[in-house]
Amino acid sequence: MTDLGLPAVPPRSDLSMGDGLAFAARGHHFTAAPGTDIQELAQRSTEPLSAILQVTKRCDFDCSFCSEVLQLPDPKLTQLETMRDHLKGTKRIFLSGGEPLMRRDFGEIVDMFADDNFVLAVPTNATHGLQHAKRIAGKVAFANIGLEGPRGITNRVRGDYDKVMPGVRALQDEGIPISLSAVVYRSTLAALPFTVQIADVLNAGKVKLIMPLRKGNALNLDANEFITDGEASEAFGRLGELRSTYQWSPALRLTTWTPENEGHMIVVEPTGKANAWPVYDSKDLFEPIGNVLEEPIQEIWKRYRFKENHYRKYLGASIRAIGHGGGGCAA
Template sequence: MTAELGIPTVPPQRTIDLGNGIAFSKAGHHFTIPEGADLDALAQTLTAPLSVILQVTKRCELDCDFCSETLQKPDASLAQFDTIRRNLDGVGRVFLSGGEPMQRRDLGDIVDLFHRDFIVTVPTNAIRAELHAKNLVGKVASCNVGLEGPRAITSRVRGDYDKIMNGIRHLQDTGIPIDLSCVVYRSTQSAIPYLMQIADMLGAGKVKLIMPLRKGNALNLKEHEFLSNTEARELFDRVGGLRTDMGWTPALRLTAWTDETEGHMIVIEPDGKAQAWPVYDQPDLFLELGNVLTEPVSTIWERYPYKHNHLRKYLGKSIWTAANAGDSTHA
C-alpha cells in the first residue's frame, strides 16, 4: 500500500539507544558501543548494570544434572515485582529467569510489568510454551531455550527432548525469536555439531555454550565431565570451523570460567537479593550485593566490584565468539 501511494517505507528500528553511547541490537540481541570506546571510562559513567537476571521463581519441573539453582525460595508477588521494577530504573535488559519462569501461571502479567521499561528476555526449557507464548509475543526480545543436542543427549542431562522441541515450535509459531543455550560436559561435547545443525534448521539467532559450575546438582558430576579451559577452547575452534564449512547461520558463543568472567552477572533472587555471580571464593558462588526490594539498583551498582567484567561480558569481550559479518557481539 505505501509503495503504491508513493509513501516511503520506514525500515523497522533495528537498535535501541540506551544512552552513554550504548545501544541494543534488536536483530542480534546484543549490546554495542562506539568502536574504540574506553570500557573503564564507560563503567564510571554508568549508574546501573547493562543487564540483570531476575529469578521470577526457583521452581522447575526438570532436575537437570548441571542445575546450579537447587535451593528453593518462595515466589515473589506481583506487587513485589512492581517494586523491583521501579528499583531497577536505568538497567537496559532484564532476563526473567528461574528456576523455570514458565512455572509461573502469571508470567504474562510479570512480562507486562517489565517490558515497557526494559528489554526483556526469557530463558526457558519451553515445555510450557503452549500456555504462555501468546502472552509474550511482541513483548520479549527473545526466548533462550536450553537444549544439549539430539534426543538422547538432551533427555539424559536435561529432560524430555520432544517436549522441549514442541515448546520451541509454539514459540516460533507465535513469532517469538529463539536462541539456544547448552551446558557442555566431556561426555556430551560430541553432540555440539548436531546442536548447531538443529539451531540452523530452527533459525535460532545464536547458540551459547556454557561450561558447568560446581554448584547445586553439578556438585554430583564426575570430575572428568568438566572440560579444562584449554579443552573448551579446542572444542569452540572445532565447532567454529564446522560452522564456517557447513554454512550454519546461528552465531556461536562460549563462556569459560576465568578471571575475566568472575562476578560478571548480577542475579536477583525472588526475595530481591542481588548477587554477583559467579564469585569463585564464595561457597555457593554468590556474592551478596544488596536487595532491590529495599534499595535502588544504582546503590547496588556503586558497591558492585566487577563492573569491568560486567561490561566485557555484555559487550562480548570476555566470551568466545564466532559471528556473521555485521554481528560482532552477542552476550
C-alpha cells in the same frame, strides 16, 4: 575476542543507548562504538546493562548441572512490582528461574515489565511454551532455550527433549525469536555439531556454550566431565570450522569461567536479594550486594565490585564469538 573470516549474518539496525552503546539486532545484544574504553565506561556507569530476575526457583526438570536447587517461595506480584521499579535504569532484564513459564501468572509479569524501561528476555526450557506464547508475543525480545543436543543427550543431561520441542515451536509460531544455550560436558563434546545443526534448522539466532559450575546438582558430576578452558577453546574452534563448512547461520558464543568473567552477572533471587555471580571464592558462588525490594539498583551498583567484568562480558570483550547472529543476543 571475535574469530574473523567466517560467514556472518548481516547485523540489523542498532538502537542507541548513549555513551556509544547500542542494542543491536533489535535489542538482542549490546554493542559499543569502535575505540570505546570499556573500563572507563564501566567505572562511570550508574547501573548495570543486564540483570537476571528469578521470578521462581521452581522447575519441572532436574538438570544434572543445575546450580539453583535451593527452593524459595515465589515472589508476589506486588513484590515484583517493587523490584521492577527499583530495577529501572537497567537496560535488559532476563525473567528467569527455575523455569519462569511454570508461573501461571507469567503473562502478567511480562506485562508488568514490558514498557519502554526494559528490553525483556526469557531463559526457559520451553515446556510451558504452549500456555504462554500468545500472551508474551511482541513483548519479549527473545527466548533463550536450554538444549544440549539431540534427544538422547538432552534427556540425559537436562530433561525431556520431546517436551521442549513443542514449546519451542509454539514460541516461534507467535514470532518470538529464539536462541539456544548448551552446558558442555566432556561426554557431550561430540554432540555439539548436532546442537548447532538443530539450531540452524530452528533458525535460532545463536548457540551459547557454557561450562558447568561446581554448585548444586553439578557437585555430583564426575570430575572428568569438567573440561579445561583450553579444551573448550579447541572444541569451539572446531565448531567454528564446521559452521563455515556447512554454512550454519546461528552465531556461536563461548563463555568460560576465567578471572575476566568472575562476578559478571547480577542475579536477583525471589526474595529480592541481589548477587554478583559467579564469585569463585564464595561458598555458593553468590556474593550479596543488596536487595531490590529495599533500594534501587543504582545504590546496589555502587557496591558492586565487578563493573568492568560486567561491561566487558556483555559487550563481548571477554567471550569468544563467531558471527553476529540474527535472532538472539550476542551476550
